[in-house]
Amino acid sequence: MKIPFNRVYITGKEVEFFTQALYSRGHCGNHGFGKKCATFLEQKFGFTEVFLVPSGTDALEMGALLADLKKDDEVILPSWTFSSTANAIVLAGATPVFCEVDPKTMNIDASKIEKLITPRTKMIVPIDYAGVPCELREIRKIADKHNLTLMLDAAQSMTSTYGDDYWRLADLVTFSFHETKNFSCGEGGALCVNRRRYLPRAEFLQEKGTDRTQLMKGVISRYSWVDKGSSYLLSDLLAAVLYSQLESIDEITQKRKQIWDAYKKLLAPYEQRGLVRTPHVPQGATVNYHAFWVIFDNEANQMRFMNKLREVDVHSYIGYVPLHSSKMGVNFGYKEGDLPITEDCFRRLARLPFFTDLASDGLEVCLERMKNVLQQLYGSL
């Protein structure tokens, strides 16, 4: 039995909703299912307004444009993130400034943000790695003190919690519905707006720089080019698939919890002896069980673990190649050694197979094989 790293989950309602969307003949963005998804997210998380977009990447790009980033502006983000977080900043013409992580969560170390702020700093973009919420309340205070925009890249953390107002703290929040995420429609995303001042510019940006949304609302009788923009709209055919997944949030989360709990239990004896570390969920926070990582005691054991697992057809993966030490990061003047904590964690971290179906199909086999490999590494505990 092969245990892949990821596999798309199908709730069963996708076909019905997709067929409805197909025959509704409203296939472009902001139709029936798109509106249903946006309303669902607004109500569940308390956002002022939600824009469904073609990807998490587009949500970040649209957010960077809304924040009005300009050439020479600086944006602080963790080096431990996906390229899209940085690309949104770079495409807007601004400069990424990379911050260290807190090795307990692999999220941005909030205590190290302030010393990176310069007169050119315009925005902070933290992420919630593996679905574990970052220290957003503390980051909000820093943003307020220095008058900075705060955009949370929550591509991985939809439905995680950290206090009642977690989802309202950032000015802008982005989600991803890529097939590797908990709730997916293949490719998709959302830009969630928490401040009225971003409306209606967000509508213009989404609709190719036009005020077409005002026309659709019946406010004006013809639309025209009023701002810069692009086509940041998710087709209603995909929104239909997404809606079936949003209706199954509880079922999906329950299944993923089983996997998370099983991994925690398997690794507990090794963690207690200080041989490995696993994600720490801060006091008062809950996780959506997006992904699970293990940081080994050294690089050699991380490699042995991943290789031995592959030999028994269980597929783990590394986290990220840190952005600051990648080719683009070097172009921005960074070098190996600039962020030693991030680099050290990168060399020792492996992500375990994690997908919704694993809970009912393969988890026992996966745990058994992993246990075996751990025993080869550390002896039986």
Ligand SMILES: *Cc1c(COP(=O)(O)O)cnc(C)c1O
């Ligand atoms: C997945 C992901 C993205 C990109 O989302 P897409 O929908 O694939 O464009 C951005 N940031 C983070 C942290 C992600 O995990």
